[in-house]
Each structure stands twice: as structure tokens, then as C-alpha cells.
Amino acid sequence: MSTKIHIGFLIYPGVTQLDATGPAQILSLVPGAKIHMIWKELEPVSTDAGFSINPTDDFATCPDLDVICVPGGTGQRPMMADEEFLAFLTRQGTGARYVTSVCSGSLLLGAAGLLKGYKSACHWAYRDLLPMFGAEPVAERIVRDRNRITGGGVTAGIDFGLTLAAELAGEETAKQIQLFVEYDPAPPFDVGSPERAGPQLTESVRSMLAAAG
Amino acid sequence: MSTKIHIGFLIYPGVTQLDATGPAQILSLVPGAKIHMIWKELEPVSTDAGFSINPTDDFATCPDLDVICVPGGTGQRPMMADEEFLAFLTRQGTGARYVTSVCSGSLLLGAAGLLKGYKSACHWAYRDLLPMFGAEPVAERIVRDRNRITGGGVTAGIDFGLTLAAELAGEETAKQIQLFVEYDPAPPFDVGSPERAGPQLTESVRSMLAAAG
Numbered sequence: 001m002s003t004k005i006h007i008g009f010l011i012y013p014g015v016t017q018l019d020a021t022g023p024a025q026i027l028s029l030v031p032g033a034k035i036h037m038i039w040k041e042l043e044p045v046s047t048d049a050g051f052s053i054n055p056t057d058d059f060a061t062c063p064d065l066d067v068i069c070v071p072g073g074t075g076q077r078p079m080m081a082d083e084e085f086l087a088f089l090t091r092q093g094t095g096a097r098y099v100t101s102v103c104s105g106s107l108l109l110g111a112a113g114l115l116k117g118y119k120s121a122c123h124w125a126y127r128d129l130l131p132m133f134g135a136e137p138v139a140e141r142i143v144r145d146r147n148r149i150t151g152g153g154v155t156a157g158i159d160f161g162l163t164l165a166a167e168l169a170g171e172e173t174a175k176q177i178q179l180f181v182e183y184d185p186a187p188p189f190d191v192g193s194p195e196r197a198g199p200q201l202t203e204s205v206r207s208m209l210a211a212a213g
Numbered sequence: 214m215s216t217k218i219h220i221g222f223l224i225y226p227g228v229t230q231l232d233a234t235g236p237a238q239i240l241s242l243v244p245g246a247k248i249h250m251i252w253k254e255l256e257p258v259s260t261d262a263g264f265s266i267n268p269t270d271d272f273a274t275c276p277d278l279d280v281i282c283v284p285g286g287t288g289q290r291p292m293m294a295d296e297e298f299l300a301f302l303t304r305q306g307t308g309a310r311y312v313t314s315v316c317s318g319s320l321l322l323g324a325a326g327l328l329k330g331y332k333s334a335c336h337w338a339y340r341d342l343l344p345m346f347g348a349e350p351v352a353e354r355i356v357r358d359r360n361r362i363t364g365g366g367v368t369a370g371i372d373f374g375l376t377l378a379a380e381l382a383g384e385e386t387a388k389q390i391q392l393f394v395e396y397d398p399a400p401p402f403d404v405g406s407p408e409r410a411g412p413q414l415t416e417s418v419r420s421m422l423a424a425a426g
Contacts, residue, residue, distance in 0.1 A: 018235060021234040049241040182365050202392065
């Protein structure tokens with residue numbers, strides 16, 4: 001009898017790697033967890049940060065997942081129309097205990113039909129696209145609606161990972177993990193959200209994101 | 214004329230991947246930055262989180278680095294006595310503009326002779342080993358002493374990355390990056406340091422770490 005908790009990150013070329021690697025670090029410390037990095041094939045997957053990650057599973061060999069998590073990234077846009085990708089996501093998302101995302105990954109959950117009628121988080125710059133998929137955008141770092149747990153932009157994946165760790169293994173274990181990874185954040189500036197950053201900085205980042213495609 | 218800023222992470226089997234991937238995400242957004250993931254050879258490097266990362270450079274082909282960063286991890290111990298690894302680190306560390314580490318990576322900087330007479334951070338559970346290498350442990354999230362910038366455990370790499378981004382590209386750019394990655398942390402529990410976690414939780418994590426080797 002397997003007591004493994006299969007936690008899969010659906011990656012793709014141009015993924016924002018910290019969206020996946022942040023929660024993967026946290027969740028790999030959950031007792032019994034097995035982390036899967038999943039792509040169509042086992043070839044290296046390029047990330048947005050100058051290096052590539054090797055998938056552990058392809059679409060054919062990936063087991064049924066207990067948790068599926070979809071990260072965001074500049075490569076997310078082509079995946080919105082990739083039938084093979086969306087079909088895998090829909091199939092796994094329909095059976096998984098938790099259907100989750102970080103950053104603009106929630107747009108991919110939406111495109112796979114998995115957020116219809118659900119509240120969802122997203123990176124602040126893309127949050128207003130969620131209603132296209134019948135989802136209700138919520139400006140929070142972690143949004144939970146039934147078995148959907150979605151995180152905001154990039155670094156929200158760490159808070160998300162700890163929230164999910166508590167769900168999977170209890171608060172005490174999640175607290176151990178938090179201390180293990182010394183998560184006592186001290187951002188050097190107080191500009192982590194548009195509300196705190198103000199309109200000028202927010203506009204400059206919107207321009208950067210638009211330029212990045 | 215190249216205006217590239219070469220930022221290298223020296224990885225190894227059993228590296229705690231978030232130690233490297235956190236700052237790599239931040240620093241990849243610095244204008245002109247080129248991220249290098251470096252190991253002895255170009256074969257995939259296993260991480261502690263169930264997947265492997267592909268090096269971009271081996272020891273022979275890696276250019277002179279502007280920044281060298283050494284992450285920690287369970288695989289750090291064998292590297293403490295790996296002459297080839299330490300020789301590469303000493304060579305690059307002697308020439309780099311910034312010599313840096315995250316988590317128990319500072320013990321590797323120490324073993325390479327790069328922290329003698331310097332103040333340094335480290336993961337809280339291993340901080341008391343720093344004096345073995347002539348370094349002075351400091352219980353802070355980011356410690357700077359001349360051109361050495363060292364971070365505390367795992368997630369400190371994100372704060373470290375933003376601190377270094379400000380150093381390399383100015384505060385305004387670092388603030389843009391912080392907003393880009395939505396770094397507005399909201400840990401679900403307040404137990405990210407031994408002081409906040411209290412003695413019982415701290416002892417349980419010390420036992421976990423001891424069991425992990």
C-alpha cells in the first residue's frame with residue numbers, strides 16, 4: 001500500500017521557475033510527499049531564469065496526482081491554446097484532491113475549465129483576465145475556494161506551499177517546515193504589491209511585463 | 214564590449230534548490246545579468262526536492278564571475294572536502310566582485326578560505342560552525358562585510374537577491390523586481406526563526422536536520 005502523496009508541478013518552456021521551485025521546496029518536506037515535475041516529454045524544460053529543469057514525468061507516465069499545481073510564466077501564453085497540455089491538466093485536475101496554481105498559472109487552470117465558478121488569485125498584473133474563464137478574481141495572496149487553492153505572483157508560492165503543507169500534514173509539520181527553511185521574511189523594500197508600491201512604480205512594472213510579452 | 218553581469222551559482226548533488234533558485238529568479242531580472250548554474254560537468258545535478266537542474270557551465274568553461282553565490286544543502290558536507298570544488302570556489306571567489314552564499318553555503322565559502330576575518334550569516338542550525346573557518350557568525354538574515362554578502366537559511370535567498378539587485382542595479386530597479394515577483398510575504402505562521410518558534414519546535418527541527426544528515 002502506497003502512502004505517497006503525489007504532488008505534481010506542470011511545467012513548460014518559459015515557466016517562471018520560482019513559481020514552481022518555491023512550493024516544491026516546501027512541499028518536498030511534507031512526510032510521504034513525492035514531487036513530480038511534469039512536461040510532455042522528459043527533455044529539459046527551459047525556465048525564465050537562465051537554466052533548465054529536468055521533468056521527472058511525462059504526460060503518459062505521470063501517476064494520478066493528489067495535488068496538481070500550475071506555475072505561471074512568460075511561456076504561459078502559448079500553453080493557453082495547447083490542446084495536449086490543457087487536456088492533461090483537465091484530466092488530472094478533475095481527479096486531484098487539490099487543484100492549485102501560483103502566479104499566472106491560474107489562467108491556465110481557467111483555460112482548462114477548472115476555475116468556472118471559483119474564486120481565484122493571480123499575479124496582480126493579470127488578475128483581471130480571470131473572468132474570461134468564469135473565475136472570480138480575488139486580490140489576496142492565497143485564495144481558497146473548496147479544493148482550489150491559488151496563489152498570487154511568484155513569491156506567493158512559498159506562502160502557498162506552507163498553507164498547503166498544513167492542509168496535507170497538519171499545522172505542527174508546516175511550522176517545522178517554516179522554521180527549517182527559515183521563513184522569517186525581511187524584504188529590503190516595502191513595495192511588494194501595487195497598493196504598497198504606488199502608481200508610478202506599478203506602471204513601470206506593467207511596462208516591463210508588457211515588453212516581456 | 215560586453216556589459217554582461219555574470220552571476221554564478223555553484224551547485225552540487227543534494228543542493229537545497231531554493232537556496233539557488235530564489236536568488237536566481239530575482240537576479241535574472243537585473244538588466245544585463247547572465248545567470249550561470251555551475252557544476253564540475255554538464256550532467257544534471259540532483260536537488261533535495263525531487264528534481265534535477267541542468268548546469269549551464271562546467272568548471273573549465275565558466276567565465277570569470279562578477280558574483281559567485283554558493284547555496285547550502287544536505288549535499289554540502291561532501292563538498293567541504295572536495296578539492297576540485299574548493300579550488301574552483303577559491304579561484305572564482307578571489308576574483309569576483311561579490312562573494313556570496315545562502316544558508317549553509319557560507320560553510321563552503323569558509324572551507325574555501327574565503328571567510329577568514331569576515332562576518333557571516335548561515336542557516337540558524339549551522340551558524341555555530343562558522344568560527345571553524347575564522348568567520349564571525351552573525352544572527353541576521355543578510356550579513357554584509359566588505360564584498361561578502363551572506364544570507365541565512367533557504368528563503369533568506371530572496372531577501373538576499375533583492376539586496377544584491379539593489380547593489381548591482383540601484384534601488385529603483387530592485388523595487389521594480391520586488392513588485393514584479395510580488396514579494397509581499399505573508400507566512401501563515403510566525404515561526405520562521407528559533408527565537409519566534411520557541412525551544413520545543415526548534416528542538417524538533419534540529420532533530421529532523423540531524424536525521425537528514
